[in-house]
Amino acid sequence: MCEGKRGLVLGAYESCNKGELALTPEGMKFDETVKGRLSELLRGADIKLGTARVFNGLGDFYGVAVAGLGPEKAGMNNKETLNECKENIRIAAAVGAKALQDQTVENIMVEEFSNAEAAAEGAILGLWRFEEFRNEEERETRPKVALYGEKSNKCLWMDGVIKARAQNLTRRLEDLPANILTPREFVKAALYYLCPCGINVQVRDYKWIQNQGMNAFFNMAKGSCAVPYFLELTYCGGNDNEKPIVMVGKGVTFDSGGLCLKKCKGMSEYRADMAGAGVIVGALKAMAQLKIKANVVGLIPLFENMLSGSAIHPGDIVLSMDDRTILVEDTDNEGRVAMADALVYSNRFNPSLVMTIATLTPGIRKALGSGGAGAYTRDDTVWDELKSSGADTGDRTIRLPIWNYYRMRNRITSRADFHNVGKDGSWEGDTALGAAFLYEFAPSCSDFLHLDITGVGMLTTGLIPYYRKGYMTGRPMRTVVQFVKQMSSTGADEPTSPCGA
Numbered sequence: 001m002c003e004g005k006r007g008l009v010l011g012a013y014e015s016c017n018k019g020e021l022a023l024t025p026e027g028m029k030f031d032e033t034v035k036g037r038l039s040e041l042l043r044g045a046d047i048k049l050g051t052a053r054v055f056n057g058l059g060d061f062y063g064v065a066v067a068g069l070g071p072e073k074a075g076m077n078n079k080e081t082l083n084e085c086k087e088n089i090r091i092a093a094a095v096g097a098k099a100l101q102d103q104t105v106e107n108i109m110v111e112e113f114s115n116a117e118a119a120a121e122g123a124i125l126g127l128w129r130f131e132e133f134r135n136e137e138e139r140e141t142r143p144k145v146a147l148y149g150e151k152s153n154k155c156l157w158m159d160g161v162i163k164a165r166a167q168n169l170t171r172r173l174e175d176l177p178a179n180i181l182t183p184r185e186f187v188k189a190a191l192y193y194l195c196p197c198g199i200n201v202q203v204r205d206y207k208w209i210q211n212q213g214m215n216a217f218f219n220m221a222k223g224s225c226a227v228p229y230f231l232e233l234t235y236c237g238g239n240d241n242e243k244p245i246v247m248v249g250k251g252v253t254f255d256s257g258g259l260c261l262k263k264c265k266g267m268s269e270y271r272a273d274m275a276g277a278g279v280i281v282g283a284l285k286a287m288a289q290l291k292i293k294a295n296v297v298g299l300i301p302l303f304e305n306m307l308s309g310s311a312i313h314p315g316d317i318v319l320s321m322d323d324r325t326i327l328v329e330d331t332d333n334e335g336r337v338a339m340a341d342a343l344v345y346s347n348r349f350n351p352s353l354v355m356t357i358a359t360l361t362p363g364i365r366k367a368l369g370s371g372g373a374g375a376y377t378r379d380d381t382v383w384d385e386l387k388s389s390g391a392d393t394g395d396r397t398i399r400l401p402i403w404n405y406y407r408m409r410n411r412i413t414s415r416a417d418f419h420n421v422g423k424d425g426s427w428e429g430d431t432a433l434g435a436a437f438l439y440e441f442a443p444s445c446s447d448f449l450h451l452d453i454t455g456v457g458m459l460t461t462g463l464i465p466y467y468r469k470g471y472m473t474g475r476p477m478r479t480v481v482q483f484v485k486q487m488s489s490t491g492a493d494e495p496t497s498p499c500g501a
Contacts, residue, residue, distance in 0.1 A: 004106030005062040009096035013072035026111040067096035087394040089118040094126025094466035109148035120160025126466040130175040170282035170474035174272035178254035183302035197288035204230035214341035221303030223311025233298035243352035244295035250335040250358035251277035251302040258331030275457035276357035294488035327416040343441040363431040365455035372396040374452040376435035389482040406436035
């Protein structure tokens with residue numbers, strides 16, 4: 001590592017005896033090198049999961065952070081749908097690294113605890129801040145992070161680094177202000193980040209959108225001076241004859257609500273209404289770097305939802321790409337209308353699974369908060385794989401229904417074929433109505449999965465220690481990557497990093 005203050009993050013488990021701590025094996029080795037001084041300093045220290053103490057002047061390090069790991073025998077908790085061992089490692093790595101960052105340490109080494117991948121994820125996600133528009137002299141310390149320990153698993157560490165950096169890329173896109181990240185600039189970002197990884201990026205302009213008959217998408221975009229784009233991203237990691245997974249992401253780079261204007265307070269958060277699109281970009285980058293053996297297509301309608309003389313009106317009727325009519329009762333329900341055309345377009349890929357990712361409804365945030373994303377699928381196998389993916393990554397999902405009850409409430413028998421609120425207009429069950437609306441336009445020959453990420457994919461509450469309060473989260477990008485890996489024809493147990501090849 002380069003010169004500068006050096007720090008080390010070690011872990012300590014809760015002991016059976018109250019107030020006592022048990023260092024990890026790597027921690028015990030380090031304690032031997034400093035002749036037991038660390039264990040002496042830890043006597044009586046109250047270091048619990050989510051907390052850390054920094055000790056200075058030990059060995060060759062400016063500071064040694066000892067972070068709490070919780071109970072040593074933590075593992076898979078089925079009631080919580082969470083691998084608590086991995087999650088505790090992420091938390092410990094994050095709080096330890098942040099404690100050293102607060103002491104302006106420039107070079108941080110992190111032990112693997114018992115899983116190097118989780119350690120890398122926690123440290124890199126925990127250290128991230130969005131500061132690129134601050135004066136250089138006023139920015140916080142941005143430490144470099146490396147793995148500590150000669151016998152540590154470098155391959156798993158690199159997997160974690162790849163996933164965490166890709167998620168931080170998603171977080172950056174979400175946090176960029178809307179005057180910077182316009183639809184056009186999102187296109188440039190996708191080209192910059194994905195083309196070097198071997199991902200094919202097709203950029204479609206508004207003329208192509210019109211020629212394709214994507215009138216629903218185009219009408220939702222016409223209130224803004226920023227022209228819309230349609231991105232088609234292709235990652236070919238599987239066999240030539242293998243059906244792809246198609247991911248459709250909501251790409252609203254700013255959502256004012258249109259003529260159904262949102263409240264001014266909190267509106268700025270909707271610069272991240274393109275979080276679904278950002279998750280797809282980050283996930284594809286990680287999949288390519290990890291060499292996941294799957295074929296994946298990303299489809300992203302990019303636009304702004306603004307109010308102007310040309311904006312769509314409440315009560316307007318638009319025509320989807322497959323010649324079905326949609327009554328737009330609420331212009332703030334723009335995402336599902338635009339994504340309907342992308343779902344119709346996905347038919348041409350003959351997908352095995354269509355997956356929609358969107359900050360679709362405020363209802364999911366009211367129901368679940370930031371605990372997990374709402375997941376809608378009628379296929380038990382798809383749900384089982386998604387559930388286990390979230391348990392592994394710590395970014396959980398909760399299954400919700402796509403019953404015919406919700407599907408019928410999106411349908412109208414007189415004025416139009418579909419209604420973008422629900423024909424009774426009550427907003428009752430709005431998150432389920434949104435999922436059911438998208439399901440109507442998805443290919444009938446493939447499985448369907450919808451993730452409503454409004455509660456998890458925007459500003460963090462700070463309740464998860466490796467997401468700093470006040471910044472965007474990039475969730476659930478790592479869960480999407482793990483899910484695709486598990487759904488791929490090669491299975492989940494094969495190595496996916498170059499080290500494992």
